[in-house]
């Protein structure tokens with residue numbers, strides 16, 4: 001587990017070297033928080049989402065929160081656009097995944113350095129109800145992203161653990177507006 005001081009050190013390291021990041025599932029819970037944090041660290045971020053379960057207001061909240069904590073409210077729209085772009089697209093489409101590996105802003109074009117892959121269809125009941133749709137997004141889409149990232153020679157591809165190591169209670173946050181204090185790490189089998 002990362003301590004608070006180690007987390008601050010990581011953030012300072014990231015802030016010191018602006019890179020280009022692709023966040024899939026950017027309109028979801030984790031993706032929008034990643035978007036906010038990366039923008040607040042002055043990173044270039046491409047967000048990708050098809051809004052299957054994500055929300056446009058999560059994107060707006062991420063931009064607003066990054067702006068408030070880092071003075072973007074006083075920055076011009078073009079400053080904001082120089083760091084962020086959004087692709088409304090579907091990872092089930094290999095061509096969309098391929099295109100998302102390049103940052104485009106005006107005449108400027110940069111390869112993606114890091115992929116944070118959060119796009120997925122959650123919910124075990126949904127996967128039982130419609131296993132084909134879940135498989136297409138979570139397996140085929142994931143593979144499309146891996147192939148596109150490999151072909152684009154990205155530095156790192158990061159994806160979450162499939163099974164949340166959290167006890168999901170009715171109070172556990174699933175939206176940006178609720179605190180994470182209601183979630184409790186599950187005890188490991190050895191404790």
Ligand SMILES: NC(=O)c1ccc[n+]([C@@H]2O[C@H](COP(=O)([O-])OP(=O)(O)OC[C@H]3O[C@@H](n4cnc5c(N)ncnc54)[C@H](O)[C@@H]3O)[C@@H](O)[C@H]2O)c1
Pocket residue numbers: 024025026027028029030031048049050051052053054055089090091092118119120121122137141160161162163164165166
């Ligand atoms: N939230 C947690 O506590 C938790 C814990 C461990 C692992 N995870 C995993 O992390 C990932 C993200 O979790 P989350 O809570 O942010 O989920 P979420 O449902 O809030 O976000 C997923 C996002 O992916 C998008 N998406 C779905 N299918 C897509 C497709 N075909 N193309 C493009 N975008 C698509 C959705 O619209 C949504 O915005 C999931 O894989 C989840 O299983 C989550």
